[in-house]
Amino acid sequence: MTTNPTPPTTPEPPAPNAVTHPAAVLTGPGTFAFVQRPTLPLQPGEVRVQVGTVGVCGSDIHMFTDGRIGTTVVSSPLVLGHEFMGVVSEAAPGTVDGDGQPLRAGDRVAVEPHVACGHCRECREGHPNLCTDHTFMGVYPRDGALQRELNVPAHNAFRLPDAISDAGGAMLEPLGVALHAVRLGHVRVGDRAAVVGAGPVGLLIVRLLALAGVTDLHVTEPLAWRRELAADLGATSTDAAFTAAHDSRYDVVYEAAWADASVQDAALLARPGARVVLVGIPGDDRMEVQHSLARRKGLSLIFSRRMAHTYPQAIRLVTSGQVDVDRLVSDVFPLSGVARAFERHAAYGPGVVKVMVDLTVQDDPDAPTQVQEVTA
Incomplete structure (x- = not known):
């Protein structure tokens, strides 16, 4: 094909x-x-x-x-x-x-x-x-x-466990992807963090960052209902796109969209010396980021590949009630x-x-x- x-x-x-x-x-x-x-x-x-x-x-x-x-x-x-x-x-x-x-x-x-x-x-x-x-x-x-x-x-x-629904069981895979990405960012209590893209993985990253103790959690997402959900999951601010008010503020930024122009937004949000974790997959296998911007900020670009050793911890997070994966399920066919x-x-x-x-x-x-x- x-x-x-x-x-x-x-x-x-x-x-x-x-x-x-x-x-x-x-x-x-x-x-x-x-x-x-x-x-x-x-x-x-x-x-x-x-x-x-x-x-x-x-x-x-x-x-x-x-x-x-x-x-x-x-x-x-x-x-x-x-x-x-x-x-x-x-x-x-x-x-x-x-x-x-x-x-x-x-x-x-x-x-x-x-x-x-x-x-x-x-x-x-x-x-x-x-x-x-x-x-x-x-x-x-x-x-x-x-x-x-x-x-x-x-x-x-x-x-x-019985406490996890069937849909919740299927959601452990994207939760594992989110968990692996958060680990790669080496988030510390008190960090300021941003997430670009509030699809299922981005929303799960938001929830995990809130659990990790970040003090400022910003989300950019064009779809209004996803911004609302991100706020409910722990985001302290949201925007439909990058705005100058959040330029160069964040210690760690997670790109969880389509990895095209969203990578540039992630670089703009990151402070000098920040870590930028790239989770999304571009449709045409190319990503867009201004080289001089990333170079002058001295950004660490970290590429997240699927997950590693996450299922047991993901199961515990859901069973304990700390992550409600069922809340993200919008449609069933x-x-x-x-x-x-x-x-x-x-x-x-x-x-x-x-x-x-x-x-x-x-x-x-x-x-x-x-x-x-x-x-x-």
């Missing part, structure tokens, strides 16, 4: 008599097909998960609209979805999750989508998010969670409504914060069970 307007391809049908399950497959820019995917045998160290709730992420939107993310091109039909939870349907005796807890059929789990090799230098030094020999569920070429079931490494699954879910997210319609696809919700009675193209 490329960004050119070529006709979408249709996934190959499963072999006769194969055990299958329904999936929403991205077959071209803006186009899904509902197909039956074969149920694969478990490999050593894997568990089978019946997928429950899947979050729609900005990186999914890149692949949905452009057929690529960064330099990774979606060149054949792909099942998207990397923010998800589900219920274990099959696990070998003695299987443990990523936190070393016993894992059995019937357990609710959140799944970390990044599958690192475990043996490269980056993995051995504790940075699996920088693994050079990895796969990522829902990013080409590895299928993701917009399907009824998925086999995952047991150590990527984390048991969910069934699997049959996946095209509408992506269209709703991509258009930033009024009130949109986090869009979810709930595979446990009864689909429309006339929803397709075989290949049928649906285009947003």
Whole structure:
């Protein structure tokens, strides 16, 4: 699949008599097909998960609209979805999750989508998010969670306490991204901080910074309802865009938008010697920042790559009530409504914060069970 307007391809049908399950497959820019995917045998160290709730992420939107993310091109039909939870349907005796807890059929789990090799230098030094020999569920070429079931490494699954909802379980992935980014900024109690972009990750960064004890927390975000939510989560001031009143004030700035002109805004907000953590992903793989501005301020530009070792802490933050991830969920669609879910997210319609696809919700009675193209 490329960004050119070529006709979408249709996934190959499963072999006769194969055990299958329904999936929403991205077959071209803006186009899904509902197909039956074969149920694969478990490999050593894997568990089978019946997928429950899947979050729609900005990186999914890149692949949905452009057929690529960064330099990774979606060149054949792909099942998207990397923010998800589900219920274990099959696990070998003695299987443990990523936190070393016993894992059995019937357990609710959140799944970390990044599958690192475990043996490269980056993995051995504790940075699996920088693994050079990895796969990522829902990013080409590895299928993701917009399907009824998925086999995952047991150590990527984390048991969910009853206090965390299904949607909350899916939200642990963006919370993990936010948590990793906040760690990279080395925030200190009393710091002044700013966040550029109040999407789900940006809002979670706002909440974590408020918990970290910053004394001044500014947010720039063009959408009014997201600014209001940022204020409720701990922002002390908000603006629709950069204004001179906040020029060069902040000790640490988090860019959590599309990483294009927002990087320049982050550099403008940062004081000389500040740390600027870049979390967003630009649509065209380029970012915009004035070199002389960043150089003369002596800024430290820190690039945040996914997450590392965050799920147990994220679970504790939600279970303790310190982070209310459910509050960010604005829309829920069934699997049959996946095209509408992506269209709703991509258009930033009024009130949109986090869009979810709930595979446990009864689909429309006339929803397709075989290949049928649906285009947003």
